[in-house]
Amino acid sequence: MxxxxxxxxxxxxxxxxxxxxxxxxGLRVLVLERNDYIxxxxxxxxxxxxxxxxxxxxxxxxxxxxxxxxxxxxxHGLEVVPLQGSVTFKRDGDYFGSYHQSNVRRxxxxxxxxxxxxxxxxxxxxxxxxxxxxxGFLLRTPPDPSSFKIRDVMEFAYLLKxxxxxxxxxxxxxxxxxxxxxxxxxxxxxxxxxxxxxxSGGSIIGTGLGVYSPGTAYVLxxxxxxxxxxNVGSWGFARGGMGSVSSALASSLRAVGGEIRTNAEVESIxxxxxxxxxxxxxxxxxxxxxxxxxxxxxxxxxxxxxxxCDLPDDLVRRARNFKIRGSSGKVNIALDGMxxxxxxxxxxxxxxxxxxxxxxxxxxxxxYDDWKDDRWSQDPYVDMVxxxxxxxxxxxxxxxxMSVFVQYCPVEAEGGWTDSKRDAFGxxxxxQIADYSPNFKDLLLHAEIRTPRELEAEVxxxxxxxxxxxxxxxxxxxxxxxxxxxxxxxxxxNMYMCSSSNHPGGGVMGAPGANSAxxxxxxxxxxxxxxxxxxxx
Amino acid sequence: xxRSSSIKAGPDHVDFKEVLAPTPFQDRVDSYxxxxxxxxxxxxxxxxxxxxxxxxxFAIRSTCGVMDLTPMxxxxxxxxxxxxxxxxxxxxxxxxxQPNRVTYVVWCNDEGKVLDDxxxxxxxxxxxxxxxxxxxxxWLLISSLGFDVTIEEETHSIAAxxxxxxxxYSVLSAAGIQELNGLxxxxxxxxxxxxxxxxxxxxxxxxxxxxxxxxxxxNASAIWDAIFALxxxxxxDIRPTGLGALEMVRIEAGFxxxxxxxxxxxxxxxxxxxxxxxxxxxxxxxxxxxxYFTGKRALFxxxxxxxxxxxxxxxxxxxxxPKDAFLYDRKGGGRIGTIKSCVWSPxxxxxxxxxxxxxxxxxxxxQIWAEIYYQKELEWRATWAQCRLSIKPFWVHQRSSxxxxxxx
Numbered sequence: 001m002x003x004x005x006x007x008x009x010x011x012x013x014x015x016x017x018x019x020x021x022x023x024x025x026g027l028r029v030l031v032l033e034r035n036d037y038i039x040x041x042x043x044x045x046x047x048x049x050x051x052x053x054x055x056x057x058x059x060x061x062x063x064x065x066x067x068x069x070x071x072x073x074x075x076h077g078l079e080v081v082p083l084q085g086s087v088t089f090k091r092d093g094d095y096f097g098s099y100h101q102s103n104v105r106r107x108x109x110x111x112x113x114x115x116x117x118x119x120x121x122x123x124x125x126x127x128x129x130x131x132x133x134x135x136g137f138l139l140r141t142p143p144d145p146s147s148f149k150i151r152d153v154m155e156f157a158y159l160l161k162x163x164x165x166x167x168x169x170x171x172x173x174x175x176x177x178x179x180x181x182x183x184x185x186x187x188x189x190x191x192x193x194x195x196x197x198x199x200s201g202g203s204i205i206g207t208g209l210g211v212y213s214p215g216t217a218y219v220l221x222x223x224x225x226x227x228x229x230x231n232v233g234s235w236g237f238a239r240g241g242m243g244s245v246s247s248a249l250a251s252s253l254r255a256v257g258g259e260i261r262t263n264a265e266v267e268s269i270x271x272x273x274x275x276x277x278x279x280x281x282x283x284x285x286x287x288x289x290x291x292x293x294x295x296x297x298x299x300x301x302x303x304x305x306x307x308x309c310d311l312p313d314d315l316v317r318r319a320r321n322f323k324i325r326g327s328s329g330k331v332n333i334a335l336d337g338m339x340x341x342x343x344x345x346x347x348x349x350x351x352x353x354x355x356x357x358x359x360x361x362x363x364x365x366x367x368y369d370d371w372k373d374d375r376w377s378q379d380p381y382v383d384m385v386x387x388x389x390x391x392x393x394x395x396x397x398x399x400x401x402m403s404v405f406v407q408y409c410p411v412e413a414e415g416g417w418t419d420s421k422r423d424a425f426g427x428x429x430x431x432q433i434a435d436y437s438p439n440f441k442d443l444l445l446h447a448e449i450r451t452p453r454e455l456e457a458e459v460x461x462x463x464x465x466x467x468x469x470x471x472x473x474x475x476x477x478x479x480x481x482x483x484x485x486x487x488x489x490x491x492x493x494n495m496y497m498c499s500s501s502n503h504p505g506g507g508v509m510g511a512p513g514a515n516s517a518x519x520x521x522x523x524x525x526x527x528x529x530x531x532x533x534x535x536x537x
Numbered sequence: 538x539x540r541s542s543s544i545k546a547g548p549d550h551v552d553f554k555e556v557l558a559p560t561p562f563q564d565r566v567d568s569y570x571x572x573x574x575x576x577x578x579x580x581x582x583x584x585x586x587x588x589x590x591x592x593x594x595f596a597i598r599s600t601c602g603v604m605d606l607t608p609m610x611x612x613x614x615x616x617x618x619x620x621x622x623x624x625x626x627x628x629x630x631x632x633x634x635q636p637n638r639v640t641y642v643v644w645c646n647d648e649g650k651v652l653d654d655x656x657x658x659x660x661x662x663x664x665x666x667x668x669x670x671x672x673x674x675x676w677l678l679i680s681s682l683g684f685d686v687t688i689e690e691e692t693h694s695i696a697a698x699x700x701x702x703x704x705x706y707s708v709l710s711a712a713g714i715q716e717l718n719g720l721x722x723x724x725x726x727x728x729x730x731x732x733x734x735x736x737x738x739x740x741x742x743x744x745x746x747x748x749x750x751x752x753x754x755x756n757a758s759a760i761w762d763a764i765f766a767l768x769x770x771x772x773x774d775i776r777p778t779g780l781g782a783l784e785m786v787r788i789e790a791g792f793x794x795x796x797x798x799x800x801x802x803x804x805x806x807x808x809x810x811x812x813x814x815x816x817x818x819x820x821x822x823x824x825x826x827x828x829y830f831t832g833k834r835a836l837f838x839x840x841x842x843x844x845x846x847x848x849x850x851x852x853x854x855x856x857x858x859p860k861d862a863f864l865y866d867r868k869g870g871g872r873i874g875t876i877k878s879c880v881w882s883p884x885x886x887x888x889x890x891x892x893x894x895x896x897x898x899x900x901x902x903x904q905i906w907a908e909i910y911y912q913k914e915l916e917w918r919a920t921w922a923q924c925r926l927s928i929k930p931f932w933v934h935q936r937s938s939x940x941x942x943x944x945x
Contacts, residue, residue: 094549097551099551101553103556103557103580104553104555104556106580107551107558107580114674114690115674118672118675118676119675121672122675122803125805128806129806165807165808167648167808169648349553537807
């Protein structure tokens with residue numbers, strides 16, 4: 001039997017990133033994947049002949065350019081094309097477009113509110129302050145604030161120093177920012193209903209919270225802190241779909257000798273005398289390694305792969321209470337042509353970006369109310385994109401692929417999901433789109449409808465939560481996943497966590513994978529292969 | 538539940554193909570432009586040059602230059618509390634501002650950091666126009682809470698044309714404006730040109746004799762034609778001038794440009810990257826004796842402390858252009874600042890600049906040196922040049938303030 005230095009459980013983007021950095025450092029690494037495809041929630045699948053769907057994650061911004069560069073992902077086939085603009089269609093037939101040309105964008109805001117056009121300057125500058133602060137922590141291991149180890153003290157000092165770059169009033173604002181609802185936060189800047197709704201959307205994506213729930217303001221930042229080629233806040237399409245991210249990572253990993261096994265579900269992590277020694281597969285096969293790294297979410301890792309007898313009670317309790325609520329669905333659609341949106345002027349570039357149909361904060365909150373009652377939103381908030389307007393590789397010429405992210409969709413639809421309930425959820429989404437696009441239903445060739453049930457069953461995300469744990473202050477930084485366990489080390493020796501349940505959280509970022517690789521390499525006494533933050537200054 | 542069935546592309550849509558918006562002078566500006574060299578000024582299509590930088594610069598300094606000023610932000614402030622509000626907004630005491638007078642002002646946030654600079658025109662009848670470099674509607678509405686005022690953005694509904702240079706008085710007089718001989722700097726009058734009603738102010742951004750004409754946008758082409766007709770008749774050399782020439786003359790005249798020479802407080806992201814009026818050399822605009830104004834408390838405290846840094850005027854010896862240069866306290870010494878904007882002054886035959894430098898215990902550095910990188914035939918070279926602080930504007934001419942103005 002081949003001896004491995006490290007076994008990584010789960011070939012999602014963080015598992016692959018993690019494995020690539022370990023392999024680069026000369027470790028013998030094996031990545032085990034339950035499905036017959038790699039990527040987890042970062043996949044491109046052909047579910048309808050000649051169409052490829054980014055069937056979970058669908059746009060790219062957070063992926064750290066430092067990792068991209070260090071793993072040479074461009075040469076391994078990754079290409080991220082910036083997408084342009086966004087639009088919210090209004091029920092009265094009008095729309096608000098956030099154009100990619102800044103002068104046009106400004107005039108469009110002014111069309112709805114002259115004041116908001118000027119306020120957006122203040123809004124952008126303030127958001128950039130918080131982005132700048134938070135971006136500096138993405139590729140760092142959070143300090144343990146209760147520790148007096150030199151490294152923790154130094155890291156904590158770095159954190160304090162970053163705060164020092166804020167003025168006194170900015171520190172107050174920053175703390176308020178982390179605890180406010182997105183509605184309250186935006187109302188400090190904007191007055192127009194549509195503009196408020198448009199900018200709120202990013203704050204509820206993936207969360208079990210509504211626009212008036214405290215903590216949602218931060219989620220806006222989580223979606224704005226990424227960049228495409230230095231344009232902070234921009235999003236891009238991975239050419240060929242999000243599967244190109246995982247295939248480039250896999251290619252980079254294999255180029256340095258790493259191995260990947262698909263159809264290899266891990267049943268449990270073997271623990272002997274408080275040390276992780278390997279894994280047992282569902283097939284019964286046993287594999288041993290000097291280190292075991294879980295890319296599963298914190299609940300699955302600690303409650304699923306391990307015997308709670310091997311774990312501190314405190315950790316088991318925290319894992320049980322870990323906030324990982326499924327709230328999102330996804331509809332992936334093959335289209336026979338480009339749908340019309342008659343509200344937009346001819347040739348409008350607004351279809352090139354994110355499209356939404358929720359034009360007031362009230363409708364967003366009502367959508368959330370349905371979720372609390374275990375119903376999918378009758379009037380859902382969608383984030384819809386048609387990447388085939390740029391990408392020739394995902395559908396035949398002249399045809400299109402549409403990716404519709406849907407908020408909210410419950411984990412248990414009143415008494416549990418059935419296939420017919422799933423289809424009814426899909427129909428609610430399709431009907432909403434058809435209200436704004438008269439030829440949409442005629443063009444529909446195939447739709448893949450995914451509720452939290454499918455996301456959990458196929459991808460392995462507990463409750464189908466896309467972030468592998470809510471992004472609220474109690475589960476961020478040194479509290480992610482749990483206080484005392486934020487440095488990627490499990491309480492069992494030789495075991496580590498590299499998933500999005502860890503700092504800095506969800507989104508196709510690669511940062512948890514890279515940060516945890518740095519910790520493993522420290523413990524192995526190897527020099528680090530993980531990149532330093534480029535730095536904003 | 539949804540919208541009416543057919544939505545037509547109507548005037549309500551923003552034209553997404555029109556990235557730069559036309560000003561009311563666009564027809565004329567387009568046809569006079571030989572270079573078709575455009576820039577965005579507050580989103581408007583604005584000429585950088587029409588012909589050559591040198592010819593436009595010397596039009597302003599030697600004859601008469603005409604520039605489309607419409608993109609400058611303009612706000613109409615009215616209502617019973619208009620003057621009271623404006624006096625609370627700005628750092629200068631403008632309570633005595635008389636009708637038909639203009640004054641230069643800056644305004645700050647509560648931390649005493651400058652949001653923008655601009656001019657206030659007292660239009661009479663309790664109405665005022667505030668002109669600014671950047672968008673200010675959000676701040677004006679925030680800071681007018683509790684005042685009985687009306688504030689309206691009127692950037693596009695007032696067309697403005699600058700007529701600047703030694704012969705500007707002669708040109709406008711020949712165009713039919715008779716009342717200019719008594720008009721003092723920062724004064725304004727209502728006049729007619731070829732029957733077109735206009736407001737003329739003796740203001741400008743060039744440090745030279747010059748005027749600005751304010752008209753209804755529908756008269757834009759007519760007023761342009763009335764002025765350039767004098768050139769057609771062979772009476773005066775009049776040239777349209779672009780942003781490039783303006784940059785040269787405004788630095789010579791010592792005028793600062795918010796957003797270029799310093800970060801405005803609203804857009805500053807990093808702490809300590811915003812500036813107070815004292816740090817911009819605009820302490821003369823701050824009146825700590827007047828009743829409460831926004832930023833007063835912070836400025837009062839700052840006034841008592843030695844200044845830490847200042848935006849200063851520096852002339853640089855030699856002829857190498859110190860664009861974007863670092864500044865040092867001696868050749869190869871410690872870094873004390875940077876050049877913010879810099880031009881070669883054809884009239885002074887030296888490089889003149891605005892520079893942000895550190896002060897030591899309230900005193901300027903004893904020496905200032907620039908490390909200059911410059912290119913010759915694609916090859917980079919480096920040199921050092923000593924810089925000299927200029928307390929006064931680099932260039933002022935007596936003609937800019939003489940009343941009545943002389944005919945040149």
